[in-house]
Amino acid sequence: MQKYLLAFCLLFTCPAFGQLTSGLTGKKDTSYTNYSAYQSTSKQHPNIKLVREFKLPMVQEKRNLVYCTIGERKLVLDAFYPKKKSKQKTPAILIIHGGGWRSGNRTQHYPLAQRLAALGYACFTVEYRLSTEALYPAAVHDLKAALRWLRTNAKAFNLDTAKFAALGFSAGGELAAFIGTTNKNPKYEGRNCYLNISSQVQAIVDIDGTLSFVHPESGEGNDTRSISAATYWFGYPKKENYVLWEEASPLQHVSKNTPPTLFLNSAVDRMHAGRDDYRKILAQHNIYSEAHTFPNAPHAFCLFDPWFEPTVNYIANFLAKVF
Template identity: 30%
Template sequence: MSRFATFSIALSLLAAPDVASAQSASSSSVAVSSQREIVYRTPETGPLHLDLHRPSTAKDKRTPVLVVIHGGAWARGERPKGWTGYRRFVEAGFAVVSMQYRLSGQARAPAAVEDVRCVMGWIALSAEREGLDAKRIVLMGTSAGAHLALVAAYVDASEGLDPAECGPAPRAAAVIDFYGPTDLRPESLGAWNSPSIGKWVGEGEAGAAMAARMSPITRIK
């Protein structure tokens, strides 16, 4: 079993449902410092934001980072505005970054993947200032967010998906995938093909080529 897989399994235990995760921040034993509405990128569609929640007790050391990517069929949804849903990670010493990305109505694929890669680059550039460990970035998402996490983790830097203004994205240490689609190719989906996929990757031959490019399963060797 690979180190990547082992780390992923361990992290998935932290991510398991927790009744206490709905508790308010004041009930947690961990003091958290939050920075909200940080603009990490400004594409043509407008500024994109992230929130950074960091254990206050870890100011003098580099902390691993959990990047939370919301779902919504690439077309809707918004980043979580708090950190208590990820309390287990915070208590384990993780900083939590919840990110906004461009939806399919704003920009088609691979825009959202570029945004995730940009956040990874932002973490690397901000590591010293914010006390973050860019070598321990964990991407976590649900549904479309999990799909974006997988693609962003497996994409090669040579593919040109790291926006110049963001800096190169470091390699993800692990991915926590909650039911993310792994194969968007029309011939693989068959009757399960969803209009939301076409709205994100495009139609026709170009859309089919993009669907293959955005299918994590094609990147597994």
């Protein structure tokens, strides 16, 4: 019944009703992977190369670490950090995968985590509940719980708890920005795991993630051909619950508490909807930001050569500057 109501509301304005759960299949959506991105992207960019995992002797790895348990559900992350322990504490980066809040996997960014760890950062690729399992704001709650776990376990990884960055690609970029713009806002902490610990981040890296679901530049919520990723995540078409779509937009929360932000973008304009308005607000509060666009680059540029190494360099240079 719910899927018919949702289809009706994609065409007509509906009275408010409960959040639709037809997208909660309980099954993993494996449609978005690095290889599937490569297959689609290489049609227009035949010279790209998919970046594979590295074997770096200076990087220590620990995988499948449980950071929060919700009922019987264990949420995990992976750690990539400098093998040689320094007297100086290590900045931490939480790396959030994309996939439309519905697909994708934390393993997609192992190469990025490995390269940044080799440059002296402790990187953590994180799993979070997708829209096949839980609707917004569950993913936000999970990621903030992961940050609290990192602070709780800071000694084990020699982390500098005053130098945490949230980094994400695509949907993960939106989530990284949302986490950072809701610093110090208890509404988005959730109710699970280490609630007396701070989830604050001191830097944001948004790689081609939208800043607003309702901005005129945004392409999110177009359900004319099929149900969009954002509609599945929220459980409402945009016009059925505009307020929720607006609330979930990082642009709605930018303030004096927002940390410095780096934007790395493809040539696909709609993927950085709201970016310029976001930066204007940061500038009003004298908060540093950078934006770099790769000409002619596809949306998934950070997964491929020739854009992977420039991406790493931009991130490392930005974090060195703000940390």
